[in-house]
Amino acid sequence: MMGSAGKLRVLLAKSGLDYHDRGVRYIARKFRDAGMEVIYYQYLVIPEIVKIAIEEDVDVIGLSSSVGGYVENIEELRGLLEQNDMGDLPFVLGGVIAKKDFPVLREAGVGAICGPGDSADEAVDWVKNNVVISR
Amino acid sequence: MFDKKVLEKDKLLQKKWKEALSARRQYKDLDLDLKTISGLPLKPIYTASDIEDIDYDNIGIAGEFPYTRGLYPLQYQATQWMNQMVHGYGLPEHTRERMDFLTKEGAQGYFGQQTFNLAFDPPSKAGFDPDSPEAKGRVGWCGVSCCKVSDMDIMFHGFPLEKTRFVLICFEPTMALLAMYIVHAERRGVPVDKLLGNTINGLYLHHTQGGVGFPPKHALKLMVEHIKYCSRNMPYWNTTNLCAYDIAESGANAFQEIGLTLCSHIGITEACMEAGLDPDEFIPRFSFQISSTMDFFETIAKYRALRRMWAKINRDRFGCKNPKSLHARYHTHTGGTSLTAQQPLNNAVRIGFEALAAVLGGTHSMATCSYDEALGIPTEEAAQLSLRTQQLVLEETNVTAVSDPLAGSYYVEHLTNKVEQEAYKLIDEMDQQGGFVKAWENGWFRSTVDNEAFKWREKINSGEETLIGVNKYVTEGEQVDVPVFEYDADVEKVAKERVQEFKQKRDNAKTEAALNGLRQTAEQVKNGEGDLMPAIIDAFRGDATMGETMGVMREVFDFGWWD
Numbered sequence: 001m002m003g004s005a006g007k008l009r010v011l012l013a014k015s016g017l018d019y020h021d022r023g024v025r026y027i028a029r030k031f032r033d034a035g036m037e038v039i040y041y042q043y044l045v046i047p048e049i050v051k052i053a054i055e056e057d058v059d060v061i062g063l064s065s066s067v068g069g070y071v072e073n074i075e076e077l078r079g080l081l082e083q084n085d086m087g088d089l090p091f092v093l094g095g096v097i098a099k100k101d102f103p104v105l106r107e108a109g110v111g112a113i114c115g116p117g118d119s120a121d122e123a124v125d126w127v128k129n130n131v132v133i134s135r
Numbered sequence: 136m137f138d139k140k141v142l143e144k145d146k147l148l149q150k151k152w153k154e155a156l157s158a159r160r161q162y163k164d165l166d167l168d169l170k171t172i173s174g175l176p177l178k179p180i181y182t183a184s185d186i187e188d189i190d191y192d193n194i195g196i197a198g199e200f201p202y203t204r205g206l207y208p209l210q211y212q213a214t215q216w217m218n219q220m221v222h223g224y225g226l227p228e229h230t231r232e233r234m235d236f237l238t239k240e241g242a243q244g245y246f247g248q249q250t251f252n253l254a255f256d257p258p259s260k261a262g263f264d265p266d267s268p269e270a271k272g273r274v275g276w277c278g279v280s281c282c283k284v285s286d287m288d289i290m291f292h293g294f295p296l297e298k299t300r301f302v303l304i305c306f307e308p309t310m311a312l313l314a315m316y317i318v319h320a321e322r323r324g325v326p327v328d329k330l331l332g333n334t335i336n337g338l339y340l341h342h343t344q345g346g347v348g349f350p351p352k353h354a355l356k357l358m359v360e361h362i363k364y365c366s367r368n369m370p371y372w373n374t375t376n377l378c379a380y381d382i383a384e385s386g387a388n389a390f391q392e393i394g395l396t397l398c399s400h401i402g403i404t405e406a407c408m409e410a411g412l413d414p415d416e417f418i419p420r421f422s423f424q425i426s427s428t429m430d431f432f433e434t435i436a437k438y439r440a441l442r443r444m445w446a447k448i449n450r451d452r453f454g455c456k457n458p459k460s461l462h463a464r465y466h467t468h469t470g471g472t473s474l475t476a477q478q479p480l481n482n483a484v485r486i487g488f489e490a491l492a493a494v495l496g497g498t499h500s501m502a503t504c505s506y507d508e509a510l511g512i513p514t515e516e517a518a519q520l521s522l523r524t525q526q527l528v529l530e531e532t533n534v535t536a537v538s539d540p541l542a543g544s545y546y547v548e549h550l551t552n553k554v555e556q557e558a559y560k561l562i563d564e565m566d567q568q569g570g571f572v573k574a575w576e577n578g579w580f581r582s583t584v585d586n587e588a589f590k591w592r593e594k595i596n597s598g599e600e601t602l603i604g605v606n607k608y609v610t611e612g613e614q615v616d617v618p619v620f621e622y623d624a625d626v627e628k629v630a631k632e633r634v635q636e637f638k639q640k641r642d643n644a645k646t647e648a649a650l651n652g653l654r655q656t657a658e659q660v661k662n663g664e665g666d667l668m669p670a671i672i673d674a675f676r677g678d679a680t681m682g683e684t685m686g687v688m689r690e691v692f693d694f695g696w697w698d
Contacts, residue, residue, distance in 0.1 A: 016273050017257035019345040022385055022472075025585060026592050043347040043696070045268050067257055068622070069272020076271075098511070098619065116476035116509055117605055119596065 008036040011058040020066035030120040046076040060131045061091040145183040172430035173388035181545035201446040204539035206462045211535035217244040217500035223254035223279035227289035230279040250300040254278035262308035262685030265630035275626035282681040287319040296325045301332040318675040336375040342580035344385045353692040355406040364668035366417040380468040383426040386588025394561030402571025419459035427489040428470040436550035438496030466500035467493035478604035482506035511620040641678040649677025657691040
């Protein structure tokens with residue numbers, strides 16, 4: 001792991017059967033170009049995402065959702081992280097997220113929510129400013 | 136295309152034009168950097184010299200090879216395009232309500248037939264039941280939850296199936312969904328050879344989107360099985376709707392959209408031919424879903440170029456003789472990615488321009504987006520306005536009176552040629568890599584589209600490309616206040632209960648036997664023997680669900696991550 005020392009390690013994932021990946025692939029590239037190490041997965045259930053987060057020892061999880069289900073996903077994610085003593089691992093959410101769900105998502109611990117029109121550079125800055133390299 | 140006198144005159148006029156241009160002080164510092172959204176360079180004016188090399192036969196006339204100007208002697212003068220509004224949400228009865236609403240509002244197909252373009256929810260579309268862990272949170276979203284024949288009974292009851300066209304939008308479980316429909320029809324006494332409609336058969340589409348599916352060789356095998364069954368048993372069924380639109384929505388520009396789609400067609404057709412099918416037997420039932428985007432003339436050029444390329448490729452590369460094999464039939468989807476969450480009413484106008492371009496390009500069917508689609512699925516009001524947009528173009532603008540009205544335009548003919556040339560280059564690139572499967576496996580499709588998507592987004596971010604409401608004329612502190620579609624909160628719960636109850640009540644021994652039969656046949660087909668579709672139909676006759684049927688298929692054909 002010498003080569004990646006000092007690099008933020010980001011897990012980007014789309015959960016369940018959400019296939020709209022254009023946005024998250026763009027973000028993946030932006031994160032990579034900003035010097036982060038990006039692990040990208042799709043079509044996983046939340047327990048699988050948490051397993052990868054543990055195995056890859058990531059610093060932050062970014063979940064992308066374009067077809068709903070994100071409130072359930074986030075609640076499950078938070079619960080599983082806590083069960084695995086990873087309650088302080090930050091996680092963020094992007095995609096088509098309804099404004100009315102913002103309060104419940106923040107309550108569930110989502111660090112940042114990105115949607116249409118938000119800038120990718122701001123997302124990069126948010127991660128750089130709020131995520132600590134844990135390794 | 137022109138005699139010498141015209142071209143000499145044109146040279147003279149161009150000289151005058153240039154002189155007039157340099158004489159105007161106002162133009163002195165103008166930096167004209169004109170290009171299409173795809174990046175094809177443009178000039179401020181086109182003249183006869185720009186199309187002097189075009190063979191007039193290449194433009195031709197409607198109804199004659201190479202069909203640049205349309206497939207039939209008459210276009211909209213004979214029948215309107217089909218209003219194939221994409222719809223589907225919640226439980227089957229919810230979707231049926233929207234179907235009835237659209238019918239009431241005048242949505243119709245050719246010659247007044249009814250037509251329904253059905254979106255299935257992520258679980259159904261991927262081949263899972265609502266009670267599977269993968270489905271959690273997504274049941275009934277962006278499509279209808281449909282995992283068993285009785286769901287179709289609820290949605291389709293009362294429609295005369297011999298006269299009603301259903302489009303089943305679905306990728307990996309194409310055969311399963313069609314089998315479900317075949318069994319629904321059978322139980323109503325309608326034989327399979329009377330059914331009308333489309334399947335997408337897009338098992339190859341994870342070459343440019345998603346990343347999970349059957350590996351290329353198995354995906355092609357399954358597509359061939361589907362095409363083989365339909366070609367021999369369902370004369371009115373359009374087996375394969377080549378999804379140019381999906382490739383465009385993933386990021387492809389205009390010429391990539393049609394170039395990569397034709398590459399996919401070549402791969403599918405070669406696989407069918409290797410399996411012993413005659414192209415004139417199955418290509419007539421291929422069709423397109425193509426995107427209409429905000430570059431108005433490039434969209435029209437793309438439509439015209441694709442008709443011509445389709446005719447030539449099928450005649451020259453595959454030796455087709457049946458004129459129907461040379462007919463590129465289009466369903467248009469207006470561009471979802473051109474819509475914005477900001478200032479959403481602007482989208483209604485964007486959709487209007489795109490609908491008009493599609494009609495001027497000669498589409499045969501259309502799904503117009505709704506203005507609220509960057510926020511959610513269409514509300515009833517938004518869906519109505521979207522349908523009205525088509526009806527306004529059809530019934531008030533009079534653009535339908537004359538076929539291919541932009542033919543002969545120096546600009547449009549020139550651009551049609553350019554788009555065609557660029558698309559052919561992509562086919563050459565694929566051929567040089569050793570064909571479709573190689574270019575899929577090595578990631579060429581994916582990276583071509585990904586790079587273009589990235590480039591586009593960066594242009595929006597830098598303001599090089601204008602997106603009103605996002606990078607220009609932005610409303611400071613905008614609070615979007617259009618109504619957004621609200622899902623019925625109970626859908627997932629009800630769909631889960633229904634499928635669990637269904638599994639309890641059926642004759643489970645019969646279902647198990649049918650699924651075992653499917654597994655055996657699937658193993659044989661994997662080794663190059665037998666026919667798969669009858670075994671899938673038998674699974675649904677035996678009351679298997681979508682998730683169970685596709686579960687067998689996933690195991691046998693190595694479903695997984697193939698990005």
